[in-house]
Amino acid sequence: MFKGLSAFPLTPITSAGIDRQGFIKILERLTAAEVDSVGILGSTGSYAYLTREQRKHVAAVAKQHTGDIPMMICVGAISTEQVLYLAEDAQQLGASALLLPPLSYQRLNDDEVFCLFETVTQRASVPVCVYDNPGTTHFMFSDELHGHIAALRGVKSIKIPGVPSQPEAALARVRNLRGKIPHDVTIGISGDDSAATGLNAGCEVWYSVCGGLFPEVAKEITQAAAAKDSQKVMECSARLEPLWALFRKHGGSIRVIAAAAGIIGLTNTDCLPRPLLPLSADNIAEIAGVLKQLALN
Amino acid sequence: MFKGLSAFPLTPITSAGIDRQGFIKILERLTAAEVDSVGILGSTGSYAYLTREQRKHVAAVAKQHTGDIPMMICVGAISTEQVLYLAEDAQQLGASALLLPPLSYQRLNDDEVFCLFETVTQRASVPVCVYDNPGTTHFMFSDELHGHIAALRGVKSIKIPGVPSQPEAALARVRNLRGKIPHDVTIGISGDDSAATGLNAGCEVWYSVCGGLFPEVAKEITQAAAAKDSQKVMECSARLEPLWALFRKHGGSIRVIAAAAGIIGLTNTDCLPRPLLPLSADNIAEIAGVLKQLALN
Numbered sequence: 390m391f392k393g394l395s396a397f398p399l400t401p402i403t404s405a406g407i408d409r410q411g412f413i414k415i416l417e418r419l420t421a422a423e424v425d426s427v428g429i430l431g432s433t434g435s436y437a438y439l440t441r442e443q444r445k446h447v448a449a450v451a452k453q454h455t456g457d458i459p460m461m462i463c464v465g466a467i468s469t470e471q472v473l474y475l476a477e478d479a480q481q482l483g484a485s486a487l488l489l490p491p492l493s494y495q496r497l498n499d500d501e502v503f504c505l506f507e508t509v510t511q512r513a514s515v516p517v518c519v520y521d522n523p524g525t526t527h528f529m530f531s532d533e534l535h536g537h538i539a540a541l542r543g544v545k546s547i548k549i550p551g552v553p554s555q556p557e558a559a560l561a562r563v564r565n566l567r568g569k570i571p572h573d574v575t576i577g578i579s580g581d582d583s584a585a586t587g588l589n590a591g592c593e594v595w596y597s598v599c600g601g602l603f604p605e606v607a608k609e610i611t612q613a614a615a616a617k618d619s620q621k622v623m624e625c626s627a628r629l630e631p632l633w634a635l636f637r638k639h640g641g642s643i644r645v646i647a648a649a650a651g652i653i654g655l656t657n658t659d660c661l662p663r664p665l666l667p668l669s670a671d672n673i674a675e676i677a678g679v680l681k682q683l684a685l686n
Numbered sequence: 687m688f689k690g691l692s693a694f695p696l697t698p699i700t701s702a703g704i705d706r707q708g709f710i711k712i713l714e715r716l717t718a719a720e721v722d723s724v725g726i727l728g729s730t731g732s733y734a735y736l737t738r739e740q741r742k743h744v745a746a747v748a749k750q751h752t753g754d755i756p757m758m759i760c761v762g763a764i765s766t767e768q769v770l771y772l773a774e775d776a777q778q779l780g781a782s783a784l785l786l787p788p789l790s791y792q793r794l795n796d797d798e799v800f801c802l803f804e805t806v807t808q809r810a811s812v813p814v815c816v817y818d819n820p821g822t823t824h825f826m827f828s829d830e831l832h833g834h835i836a837a838l839r840g841v842k843s844i845k846i847p848g849v850p851s852q853p854e855a856a857l858a859r860v861r862n863l864r865g866k867i868p869h870d871v872t873i874g875i876s877g878d879d880s881a882a883t884g885l886n887a888g889c890e891v892w893y894s895v896c897g898g899l900f901p902e903v904a905k906e907i908t909q910a911a912a913a914k915d916s917q918k919v920m921e922c923s924a925r926l927e928p929l930w931a932l933f934r935k936h937g938g939s940i941r942v943i944a945a946a947a948g949i950i951g952l953t954n955t956d957c958l959p960r961p962l963l964p965l966s967a968d969n970i971a972e973i974a975g976v977l978k979q980l981a982l983n
Contacts, residue, residue: 437791438765468735469960492791494734494822495962496937505961525791527824640793663766664802665792 390459391546393425398601401660411656422604438662459485490520516545536569551580559590582633585626588614687756688843690722695898698957708953719901735959787817813842833866848877856887879930882923885911
């Protein structure tokens with residue numbers, strides 16, 4: 390399941406709680422587009438803001454509305470004890486895989502992160518994807534540590550942050566990591582604006598925020614990558630540059646995607662869990678303009 | 687209550703869960719030393735690793751064993767909804783004040799942090815202390831933002847991270863902040879190795895990890911500060927330099943204090959919540975040597 394387009398949908402959360410109807414509308418777009426897998430309760434899915442009970446509810450709704458599409462669920466939490474409970478819940482609710490970030494409060498060292506993955510993989514009955522996202526976890530993986538963790542039974546993919554924009558540098562980055570990990574562990578790119586570069590550098594999967602709301606345009610890119618048409622990959626991504634620019638402008642994708650889900654009528658434009666605030670009316674108008682220009686709806 | 691020595695005890699957590707007996711032994715030291723206040727479930731109290739129910743349990747035990755000593759409870763959580771529940775719990779369990787860090791997953795902006803404090807102070811019936819700790823929250827306060835937040839009704843203290851080691855620079859740092867906040871809001875120093883410099887620069891309170899386990903030596907420092915004996919403040923802190931050096935060596939105080947609580951027989955030396963791991967036997971032996979040298983027991 391760790392290949393092609395893995396779509397990471399928003400979990401819309403309004404002042405009334407999780408917007409179940411809005412979430413279902415988002416999921417139905419992913420099912421209709423036949424994405425290769427879904428990544429439920431990822432960073433854009435606001436896992437870190439939800440209780441265990443809320444996360445069970447979101448996973449159950451997702452399973453009900455994505456049918457046979459393989460479902461990965463993020464089980465990140467600051468304490469290992471909570472991660473284990475969340476992993477149990479996710480498996481009982483039909484997760485095909487677990488996504489595990491080394492979420493931290495006190496700064497973690499390599500031994501601590503290795504032990505976390507060892508503990509979880511020993512107990513899990515489904516594959517685990519390593520979630521490397523220093524922007525939110527504040528933990529920096531070395532490729533050596535990736536190698537140790539990827540050798541654990543059950544680890545099947547690594548979700549890496551953006552690669553360098555220069556193709557040669559991106560190729561070197563992916564090749565270096567590949568040299569440290571077993572051949573059956575795939576590398577997945579995230580950071581949507583470097584997805585094309587990452588896929589052309591040999592990443593087998595795109596863990597995609599864009600694909601969580603606009604799966605058709607994202608799938609065009611992963612399909613071109615599967616066909617080894619690197620030029621088309623770059624062209625399709627270049628067309629979406631105004632969207633990537635919005636992600637950069639707002640310090641990440643979540644506030645933009647939340648606004649976009651509102652603009653296209655799936656949920657409220659204010660659908661982020663507090664303390665996160667919706668963008669200003671001016672910014673939402675600018676996003677609406679970009680969506681129109683790109684024919685994203 | 688926001689003056690003098692505020693002792694922040696460890697919450698010992700072993701493989702069997704919260705070590706209630708060990709925690710009580712730690713609390714009894716603080717009561718015997720008559721510290722000015724206790725800070726329960728701070729960073730060293732591992733609030734971020736515990737569930738709402740576990741946090742209620744810890745607060746209840748603390749209240750039972752610290753009697754009339756003013757009790758501040760940290761109510762930090764990634765979601766505002768959880769912070770509000772935790773604040774309600776803390777107040778019901780007898781908290782005299784709430785300590786609130788802007789814990790983050792997605793990077794927060796100033797408006798979001800201001801709204802968090804506004805929301806919590808509007809609902810809280812006890813004073814709030816702003817917890818400024820960029821090392822764990824990954825949020826950087828400007829003095830301007832501190833000023834806006836400190837003007838909110840209910841905010842009565844700011845817990846700041848370490849100050850510059852040069853006395854003049856520390857004085858300027860505290861003076862700049864003081865110029866932005868109401869006169870009835872105190873400034874408290876944390877980062878034990880810069881406590882002496884902070885107190886001499888005008889901080890009214892030491893939010894102290896050392897004081898959470900070794901209250902007598904910490905109280906000597908805050909009492910010297912209250913008597914304006916800046917030379918004695920520096921001398922007492924200089925004597926503890928080997929302890930500060932251990933904190934720096936191990937990337938913060940929590941792993942050292944957990945080991946120390948074990949060495950002096952209050953709990954297991956392995957008393958940190960996973961994924962945090964206890965220090966190695968060699969490191970624990972070194973810490974035992976320092977405690978002996980400093981007559982800390």
